Amino acid sequence: MDGQDYTVTIDRGDRFTTAGSLPMPPHHSQQAAPEADAGRSVPIAGLLVLFLAILLGAGLAAGPGAAAAAEPESTDATAWRVGVARAVITPDTPVWLAGYGTKREPDGKLHDLWAKALAFEAADGGRAVLIATDFQGVPASMSDRVFARLAADHGLDRSRVMLAYSHNHSSPRLGDDLVDYYPVDPAQEALVDRYTAACVETCLRLVGAALADLAPATIRVGAGRAGFAVNRRDNPEAEVADRLARGEPLRGMTDHAVPVLTVTRPDGALAAILFGYACHPTTLSSTTYCGDYPGFAQVALERSHPGTTALFVNTCGGDQNPLPRRSVPLCERYGTMLAAGVEEALRGPLDSVPARLRTAFASIDLDYERVVTEADLRQAAADPNAIKARWGRRLLAKLEAGEPFASAYPYPLHAWRLGNTLVLGMGGETVVDYALRFKRQWGAGTWVLGYTDDMAAYIPSRRVWEEGGYEGGAFLYEYGRPAFRWAGTVEERVAATVTTLVEKVGPPPAAERD
Numbered sequence: 001m002d003g004q005d006y007t008v009t010i011d012r013g014d015r016f017t018t019a020g021s022l023p024m025p026p027h028h029s030q031q032a033a034p035e036a037d038a039g040r041s042v043p044i045a046g047l048l049v050l051f052l053a054i055l056l057g058a059g060l061a062a063g064p065g066a067a068a069a070a071e072p073e074s075t076d077a078t079a080w081r082v083g084v085a086r087a088v089i090t091p092d093t094p095v096w097l098a099g100y101g102t103k104r105e106p107d108g109k110l111h112d113l114w115a116k117a118l119a120f121e122a123a124d125g126g127r128a129v130l131i132a133t134d135f136q137g138v139p140a141s142m143s144d145r146v147f148a149r150l151a152a153d154h155g156l157d158r159s160r161v162m163l164a165y166s167h168n169h170s171s172p173r174l175g176d177d178l179v180d181y182y183p184v185d186p187a188q189e190a191l192v193d194r195y196t197a198a199c200v201e202t203c204l205r206l207v208g209a210a211l212a213d214l215a216p217a218t219i220r221v222g223a224g225r226a227g228f229a230v231n232r233r234d235n236p237e238a239e240v241a242d243r244l245a246r247g248e249p250l251r252g253m254t255d256h257a258v259p260v261l262t263v264t265r266p267d268g269a270l271a272a273i274l275f276g277y278a279c280h281p282t283t284l285s286s287t288t289y290c291g292d293y294p295g296f297a298q299v300a301l302e303r304s305h306p307g308t309t310a311l312f313v314n315t316c317g318g319d320q321n322p323l324p325r326r327s328v329p330l331c332e333r334y335g336t337m338l339a340a341g342v343e344e345a346l347r348g349p350l351d352s353v354p355a356r357l358r359t360a361f362a363s364i365d366l367d368y369e370r371v372v373t374e375a376d377l378r379q380a381a382a383d384p385n386a387i388k389a390r391w392g393r394r395l396l397a398k399l400e401a402g403e404p405f406a407s408a409y410p411y412p413l414h415a416w417r418l419g420n421t422l423v424l425g426m427g428g429e430t431v432v433d434y435a436l437r438f439k440r441q442w443g444a445g446t447w448v449l450g451y452t453d454d455m456a457a458y459i460p461s462r463r464v465w466e467e468g469g470y471e472g473g474a475f476l477y478e479y480g481r482p483a484f485r486w487a488g489t490v491e492e493r494v495a496a497t498v499t500t501l502v503e504k505v506g507p508p509p510a511a512e513r514d
């Protein structure tokens with residue numbers, strides 16, 4: 001395993017590439033039929049929209065208040081139309097790297113960062129778009145702008161768009177994501193704001209291009225495995241290399257599945273490979289932009305399958321790290337291992353996905369255990385921990401300005417059903433328990449994406465919440481929230497909503513067998 005040459009080209013001569021190799025697509029005027037408001041229950045409006053949709057023969061998002069069962073069933077595996085698009089998002093200004101609590105000024109790139117999109121259109125006209133990016137964390141203040149514009153420009157309601165970020169810690173800051181992590185620097189904040197605004201536009205052009213690219217395709221799904229993710233709560237980092245060298249098993253729960261979805265054109269061309277893995281992209285902590293292990297995996301797959309676009313989604317890697325780590329050779333090795341897991345799936349068998357699409361979305365109020373008080377914030381403002389002190393001072397200023405703090409956070413949850421394949425999308429850093437739970441509940445072929453739409457915070461399971469520690473304890477301040485912990489009902493609330501969403505899109509047959 002160590003015999004390979006792990007050399008990579010470090011492009012330090014070209015400090016910042018010009019973002020946006022994507023050509024501007026023609027304005028896309030072909031819009032989906034009006035859709036039900038996916039976030040609220042509006043029965044009369046829902047019925048009207050349903051009536052219109054039936055008249056137009058168009059698909060309808062199965063949001064709350066809409067009737068998913070009204071759509072005709074299609075089992076024609078060749079009736080999908082799929083569009084693929086990609087854009088470079090490597091900054092051309094020195095936006096600091098994100099994700100660790102320090103100032104990290106960029107010094108170049110190992111390879112480019114990417115935003116990529118898959119647009120799905122089922123035979124009945126229903127559409128959905130997945131945007132998969134190499135970002136560390138997308139804040140709601142950014143993704144809400146993308147969702148609003150996609151609704152206005154393309155008739156894509158919130159249930160039909162997932163904005164996934166790999167959680168790559170070798171990518172730039174965005175908006176107010178982890179705002180208290182970094183020293184306050186007005187010049188840097190101006191760069192971050194400009195870069196974020198440019199990325200909103202890139203996401204919009206990307207989706208426009210993916211919709212313009214819609215063309216007949218077959219979708220297939222399968223799975224491989226990759227074993228480098230380690231449960232970081234149960235295995236001290238300093239001990240992992242020695243344990244592995246001694247052949248001792250590591251502890252704790254992991255999800256080593258590599259779900260794979262392929263898009264094949266009628267002429268046999270492999271247009272896209274979507275794949276997932278549950279692990280933090282934190283192999284590297286340098287000041288050089290790159291995609292970490294998912295970036296190397298995408299590069300490897302696109303090299304071995306010329307003409308294809310490889311897209312990565314982080315499944316539930318909130319408590320998983322690539323260990324050991326902190327070197328480019330290890331990072332490239334993990335990328336190679338993940339690409340090998342994808343290749344294993346590609347060798348088959350892969351299951352054809354019938355061209356049937358249902359989408360549902362909910363934003364739930366995820367309760368905090370307790371909203372912070374002025375006394376909490378005054379204490380935090382004097383804390384030797386720089387992140388906590390910045391958070392304390394920033395929230396104290398809000399409190400003094402009379403700004404009330406909410407007692408809950410608007411947390412996004414998605415369910416898509418592509419044929420018999422269920423794809424769940426969850427905001428924030430979901431721990432591995434969620435993937436294991438939902439795969440037990442809905443079948444092993446279920447995709448459970450964390451890191452979708454909004455870098456809310458860590459989302460612990462009940463077990464992790466009870467254990468405490470970094471992912472479950474009093475650390476919500478790191479995400480800028482006006483609280484230290486989630487309420488202990490966090491898993492219960494999330495799971496109940498996911499069940500409701502799955503009922504709306506229809507549980508897959510695998511779940512019915514369970």
Ligand SMILES: [Zn+2]
Nearest residue numbers: 167280318429
């Ligand atoms: Zn994280």
